Amino acid sequence: MRVDRVRLLNFKCYGDADLTLERGVTVVHGVNGSGKSTLLEAVFFALYGSKALDDRTLDDVITTGEEEAAVELWFTHDGREYHVERRLKLRGDRATTTKCVLETPTETIEGARDVRREVTQLLRMDAEAFVNCAYVRQGEVNKLIHASPSDRQDMIDDLLQLGALEDYRERASEARLGVKNVLDGQREVLENVRQKVQEKEEKDLHERLNGLESRRTDVVAEIDHYETQREQAQETLETAVDVLERHEETREEIAALETEIEDLRSKISETERKRDEAGDEISEIRNRREELADERADLLEAVDLESDDPDEAVTQDRIDELEDRDEALRDELEDVRVTITEGNNEVERLREEADDLERDAEETREEADALEEQIEADEEAIADREAKLDDLADDIDAARATFDDAPVEFGAAESHLEDLETERDELVSEINDVTADIRTAENAIEEGERLLEEGKCPECGQPVEDSPHVDVLTDRREELADLEAEAEALEDQRDEIDERIERAEGLREAERRVDRLEENRDNIEQLLAEKRESLADRRDQRDQLREDAEEYEAEAEEKRAAAAEREDEVAGARADLGEINTERGTIKETLETLERISEITDEQTALETEIGNLRERRADWETMNDERRETLSDKRDRKRDLESEFDEDRVETAREDKDNAEQYIEKVDGKLEELEDQRGEIQNAIGAAENELEELEDRREELESVEDRCDLLESLYEEAESLQTTYGDLRAELRQHNVETLERLLNETFELVYQNDSYAAIDLDGDYRLTVYQKDGEALEPEQLSGGERALFNLSLRCAIYRLLAEGVDGSAPMPPLILDEPTVFLDSGHVTQLVSLIESMRDLGVEQIVVVSHDEELVGAADSLVRVEKDATSNRSRLERGEPPEAELLASD
Numbered sequence: 001m002r003v004d005r006v007r008l009l010n011f012k013c014y015g016d017a018d019l020t021l022e023r024g025v026t027v028v029h030g031v032n033g034s035g036k037s038t039l040l041e042a043v044f045f046a047l048y049g050s051k052a053l054d055d056r057t058l059d060d061v062i063t064t065g066e067e068e069a070a071v072e073l074w075f076t077h078d079g080r081e082y083h084v085e086r087r088l089k090l091r092g093d094r095a096t097t098t099k100c101v102l103e104t105p106t107e108t109i110e111g112a113r114d115v116r117r118e119v120t121q122l123l124r125m126d127a128e129a130f131v132n133c134a135y136v137r138q139g140e141v142n143k144l145i146h147a148s149p150s151d152r153q154d155m156i157d158d159l160l161q162l163g164a165l166e167d168y169r170e171r172a173s174e175a176r177l178g179v180k181n182v183l184d185g186q187r188e189v190l191e192n193v194r195q196k197v198q199e200k201e202e203k204d205l206h207e208r209l210n211g212l213e214s215r216r217t218d219v220v221a222e223i224d225h226y227e228t229q230r231e232q233a234q235e236t237l238e239t240a241v242d243v244l245e246r247h248e249e250t251r252e253e254i255a256a257l258e259t260e261i262e263d264l265r266s267k268i269s270e271t272e273r274k275r276d277e278a279g280d281e282i283s284e285i286r287n288r289r290e291e292l293a294d295e296r297a298d299l300l301e302a303v304d305l306e307s308d309d310p311d312e313a314v315t316q317d318r319i320d321e322l323e324d325r326d327e328a329l330r331d332e333l334e335d336v337r338v339t340i341t342e343g344n345n346e347v348e349r350l351r352e353e354a355d356d357l358e359r360d361a362e363e364t365r366e367e368a369d370a371l372e373e374q375i376e377a378d379e380e381a382i383a384d385r386e387a388k389l390d391d392l393a394d395d396i397d398a399a400r401a402t403f404d405d406a407p408v409e410f411g412a413a414e415s416h417l418e419d420l421e422t423e424r425d426e427l428v429s430e431i432n433d434v435t436a437d438i439r440t441a442e443n444a445i446e447e448g449e450r451l452l453e454e455g456k457c458p459e460c461g462q463p464v465e466d467s468p469h470v471d472v473l474t475d476r477r478e479e480l481a482d483l484e485a486e487a488e489a490l491e492d493q494r495d496e497i498d499e500r501i502e503r504a505e506g507l508r509e510a511e512r513r514v515d516r517l518e519e520n521r522d523n524i525e526q527l528l529a530e531k532r533e534s535l536a537d538r539r540d541q542r543d544q545l546r547e548d549a550e551e552y553e554a555e556a557e558e559k560r561a562a563a564a565e566r567e568d569e570v571a572g573a574r575a576d577l578g579e580i581n582t583e584r585g586t587i588k589e590t591l592e593t594l595e596r597i598s599e600i601t602d603e604q605t606a607l608e609t610e611i612g613n614l615r616e617r618r619a620d621w622e623t624m625n626d627e628r629r630e631t632l633s634d635k636r637d638r639k640r641d642l643e644s645e646f647d648e649d650r651v652e653t654a655r656e657d658k659d660n661a662e663q664y665i666e667k668v669d670g671k672l673e674e675l676e677d678q679r680g681e682i683q684n685a686i687g688a689a690e691n692e693l694e695e696l697e698d699r700r701e702e703l704e705s706v707e708d709r710c711d712l713l714e715s716l717y718e719e720a721e722s723l724q725t726t727y728g729d730l731r732a733e734l735r736q737h738n739v740e741t742l743e744r745l746l747n748e749t750f751e752l753v754y755q756n757d758s759y760a761a762i763d764l765d766g767d768y769r770l771t772v773y774q775k776d777g778e779a780l781e782p783e784q785l786s787g788g789e790r791a792l793f794n795l796s797l798r799c800a801i802y803r804l805l806a807e808g809v810d811g812s813a814p815m816p817p818l819i820l821d822e823p824t825v826f827l828d829s830g831h832v833t834q835l836v837s838l839i840e841s842m843r844d845l846g847v848e849q850i851v852v853v854s855h856d857e858e859l860v861g862a863a864d865s866l867v868r869v870e871k872d873a874t875s876n877r878s879r880l881e882r883g884e885p886p887e888a889e890l891l892a893s894d
Contacts, residue, residue, distance in 0.1 A: 001077040001816045002849045009070040010063040012038045015877040024864030025850045034869045035878030036853045037138055037821050046073035046084050047119050048127040049112050058088055058095035078814040080105045134816040153768045169728050176720035183713040190706045200696040209689040216682045223675045230668040237661035243654035257639040264632045271621045278614045289607045296600045303593050319594045326587045333580045336573050343570035350563035354556040361552035368545035371538050378535045385528050392521045402510040413507035420504055424497045425873045434487045441480040448473045746800035792831050799842055817849035824856045836862045
């Protein structure tokens with residue numbers, strides 16, 4: 001695998017960065033805290049997502065103050081090109097992945113989990129395996145050395161894909177134990193089924209079934225006999241019941257006829273009563289008709305009609321004539337009322353308008369007086385502001401005088417202050433670098449003194465006796481003293497710059513004060529011009545208001561005169577209103593009389609109609625009673641016929657037969673019930689015997705099936721046991737092969753680094769325990785090496801594992817870039833040279849791409865290409881800049 005390009009957007013300290021990487025050794029350098037390691041973390045995050053964040057969350061990835069971030073990675077693996085893109089966005093208080101896409105030569109994969117799974121299969125390593133092999137993160141250079149043998153064994157086995165064989169072996173073991181548990185359970189089932197078959201066979205079920213079937217035949221024959229007898233008794237009972245029911249029906253019909261006869265008699269009497277009442281009602285209606293005729297004659301005398309007995313048309317014509325006159329009067333009345341209402345409203349409106357005009361005149365005079373006072377105040381304000389302009393001119397001259405003895409001219413203070421602050425930031429960065437070197441030196445001295453107290457060399461950790469590195473503490477102390485002196489000098493320079501910055505800030509404030517004063521002067525001059533202009537406007541406005549007040553008073557007098565004239569018109573309309581109401585009252589009384597005459601005529605007609613209806617009803621009632629009398633005669637004849645058919649002796653005989661049949665049936669039913677119970681018990685016993693016989697057959701079949709299952713499980717148990725042994729042997733064999741290969745590669749790598757040095761070889765046993773041998777044959781644990789040697793030894797082990805994975809099982813395999821993040825943290829200058837040799841050897845052995853993060857100049861000189869990382873002090877954002885290695889620059893200069 002080769003990383004071709006990485007692009008960042010709002011990723012941690014990067015705002016917008018785009019970097020193309022090449023083959024060979026690329027060194028990413030820059031000052032501490034500039035964002036070098038973040039660049040490698042972005043590559044790791046692009047491949048594995050949240051699994052690359054350890055204990056951090058997606059919130060930590062997005063740049064502070066931003067709401068979204070993105071990482072894109074282009075890489076080539078096994079000759080094919082890939083592109084992965086991850087985008088994040090803040091939603092509320094937490095960040096979520098909004099896009100995760102992996103574009104392969106054949107398909108596009110979406111979703112964080114699916115992309116991570118595809119990358120793991122592609123590289124043959126997950127995130128943990130990636131940092132254990134290809135990615136040596138800052139501070140983890142000694143991870144393999146400090147790990148326990150078992151942890152180191154698990155790490156390397158996982159990298160070499162041996163963990164899968166162990167998983168298979170454990171699964172085979174679990175399968176074997178599972179089969180054993182099932183086999184033991186089936187053996188218990190087998191013994192249980194055998195015992196049940198034996199118990200069933202001892203019951204002699206066929207003989208018991210034959211006896212029960214014989215008993216059932218006898219009981220069935222007896223039941224048939226009693227059922228035949230019961231049927232005969234039932235027929236006798238039904239015949240007697242028929243006779244008794246017929247007798248009862250005849251008695252009920254006679255009783256019903258008696259009721260109907262009595263009902264007919266009652267209805268005939270009721271109808272005759274209604275005929276008599278209708279005759280009386282006809283007499284009363286005739287009397288009412290005569291009373292209405294007298295009332296009509298009296299009413300006709302009260303009205304002026306041409307005839308003493310007018311018909312309905314004459315009366316209606318007179319009513320129409322009076323209603324037309326009333327309608328005309330009502331219209332006149334409405335007009336008069338409208339005239340009165342409008343007149344009153346107009347009078348009120350004119351008086352209100354007069355009042356409003358008088359108030360307007362008063363308010364206008366008050367407003368003119370207020371303007372007079374404001375004009376006087378404006379004249380005083382203009383005088384005050386003219387005096388204030390003179391004071392501002394004096395203040396501006398005083399502020400400009402501050403620059404008389406200043407190091408810069410007026411107007412240049414801002415840029416002068418920025419130059420000083422830039423100079424101070426560079427000095428602070430230099431102080432931080434020296435402080436970091438002081439802390440490193442102090443830690444080295446502290447560790448050396450601790451080793452000396454234990455009687456060990458502070459450089460290599462070996463016994464002090466005959467050690468060539470005892471005087472290293474003196475050099476470290478001298479180096480610390482020089483660093484502290486340099487730091488003190490830098491602090492003095494920073495204090496001096498702070499004083500200059502303070503003076504520059506005062507000058508900048510003076511410039512800003514002049515700007516503010518001049519702006520105030522301009523504002524006051526503009527306000528004075530506006531104030532003078534508004535003063536003239538207010539004088540004109542005052543004069544106009546006084547003229548308006550006089551016009552309001554004159555118009556109010558005119559309104560009051562018009563209101564008086566309108567009030568006289570309203571009084572005349574009120575007199576007309578009284579005359580119209582009097583005439584309408586007279587018309588109303590006449591109309592009521594005529595309407596009553598018309599109503600009496602209608603009532604008389606209705607009474608004549610009601611008399612005719614009553615006469616028709618009396619005739620209908622007479623016809624109805626004639627029909628009822630004929631029906632009454634027929635029912636009396638039917639009653640006499642039924643009474644002649646009544647036979648008491650036959651009824652008595654039927655009652656005796658019914659009682660005897662019911663008693664016999666009751667006895668037979670009890671016997672049949674007893675026999676049915678016996679037959680049911682026998683049938684149940686037969687069913688139970690048949691069920692037991694079926695169960696016996698089922699148990700025999702089950703016994704045969706369980707025996708076959710036990711044979712199959714025994715065979716499966718032997719196969720699982722054999723498979724478990726095979727996976728274990730294969731894992732041990734492959735581990736031994738990998739251990740031998742890894743030991744060879746480790747010694748080759750170690751020899752390249754420590755050629756002609758005091759160490760001879762490295763031994764790696766089957767459990768991945770490491771032993772270092774000196775030239776004199778003495779064995780050392782890796783922990784006994786010095787800090788720098790331990791770091792270099794661990795890097796050699798990492799590179800050997802990397803080479804083993806690259807060689808693969810079936811030939812060479814494409815590997816990720818070898819990534820080293822600050823590998824020189826624990827190394828002195830001598831060990832840095834050996835690290836450079838290690839990196840160059842890996843390149844010579846065919847590692848396609850090596851990326852190193854470091855600020856060490858020696859590593860920078862060994863690079864094929866350089867990437868410089870800088871951080872803007874103002875925006876706190878990192879930026880990338882490509883550079884040429886020193887050798888390329890020398891060739892270009894030649």
